[in-house]
Amino acid sequence: MQWNMKRGAAALAVASALGAMSAGAQAQSSVMLYGQVDAWAGATKNLGASDRAWGVNSGGMSTSYWGMKGSEDLGNGLKALFSLEAFFRPDTGKAGRFDGDTFFARNANVGLSSNSWGTIKLGRITPPYFVSTILFNPYGDSYTFSPMIFHTYLGNGLTGAAGISGxxxxxGWNNSILYSTPDFNGLTANFIYGAGEQAGHNGQNKWGGNVLYFHGNFAATAAFQQVRFNSNPGDLNALVTGFSRQTAGQLGATYDFGVVKLYGQYQYIKNTINTGDAKSNGGQLGASIPLGPGSILASYAYTKTSGAADVKRNTWAVGYDYSLSKRTDVYAAYFRDKVSNLSSADTFGVGIRAKF
Known part of the structure; x- marks a missing residue:
């Protein structure tokens, strides 16, 4: 009996020790499931079109996605990180932003983070230029209502009319390396390099970075990137004959006065083409005005493209985003777009966005 009691006590001690070790391990690592679902109903008339299409669509205020991310504490201020994020379309249930999109198109990377020297990530990564673009306009990353997103990332549908205007x-950049500095009293910097990974195209790459500064009610950014291919090395020539390189720079700032938050951006894009360079100058002015539990959003963007064709683009949007809770909001917005020599386009609708 005495031996059995000693054996039971020893087993209990071992179990307690293992439980403590397990609890410690759980405290040092974490995995999170998160994302957002955004759908809207309304109508869209494209540039140059005569008819309007009505329907239920995805991604009114922001693109729907789900993701998993995790971290493990390695000690001495060092952590291992990973992130996997996939877009989807709630109006059809399809994966991706469009048919044929990469599954983990938003992010798919792994890295290390240190309190003292910063963070390094490897894989498919959101470039810093995109981050600066969405943080300094009132409509963020809306591919439906944000004038700055249209002028920055949705200009290439105008290739035939305006050279390259976006x-x-x-x-999201494949085969990339990102380094982010620690936070120096609100000042951070990010640098990215994307490899082409094709023999015979070693000079085909993407690289860029940004600087972000947040202090009280004021924020500012400067961003730059150079791209020598779109999806695969050598494919820029398929957009415009002789197109070999694109460089882009952006400045942005916001100031929150309480009664209104003002946004401003300037952007310059140069496309190196052997028959003559094409250049774009423009920017965005916007405002967010608190009203009740939501905000009135207004934005205007202007771009002038010169080179193969001299084209002007004017785009504006106005809307209201109403918060039902910290994670759910409803919105209504109107968007209007005009490009030289094309009939105007517009989009209007109402939607709901839920974050988890």
Whole structure:
């Protein structure tokens, strides 16, 4: 009996020790499931079109996605990180932003983070230029209502009319390395390099970075990137004959006065083409005005493209975003777009966005 009691006590001690070790391990690592679902109903008339299409669509205020991310504490201020994020379309249930999109198109990377020297990530990564673009306009990353997103990332549908009036290279870069500095009293910097990974195209790459500064009610950014291919090395020539390189720069700032938050951006894009460079100058002014539990959103963007064709683009949007809770909001917005020599386009609708 005495031996059995001692054996039971020893087993209990071992179990307690293992439980403590397990609890410690759980405290040092974490995995999170998160995302957002955004759908809206309304109508869209495209540039140059005569008819309007009505329907239920995805991604009114922001693109729907789900993701998993995790971290493990390695000690001495060092952590291992990973992130996997996939877009989807709630109006059809399809994966991706469009048919044929990469599954983990938003992010798919792994890295290390240190309190003292910063963070390094490897994989498919959102470039810093995109981050600066969405943080400094009132409509964020809306591919439906944000004038700045249209001028920055949705200009290439106008290739035939305006040369190249937007960025190439996508809002997610494959085969890339990102370094982010620690936070120096609100000042951070991010640098990214994307490899082409094809023999015979070693000079085909993407690289860029941004600087972000947040202090009280004021924030500012400067961003730059250079891209030598769109999806695969050598494919810029398929957009415009002789197109070999694109460089882009952006400045942005916001100031929150309490009664209104003002946004401003300036952008310059140069497309190097052997028959003559094409250049775009423009920017965005916007405002967010608190009203009740939501905000009135207004934004205007202007871009002038010169080179193969001299084209002007004017785009504006106004809307109201109403918060039902910290994670759910409903919105209504109107968007209007005009490009030289094309009939105007517009979009209007109402939607709901839920975050989890």
């Amino acid at each position: 960025l190439v290279g996508d809002s």
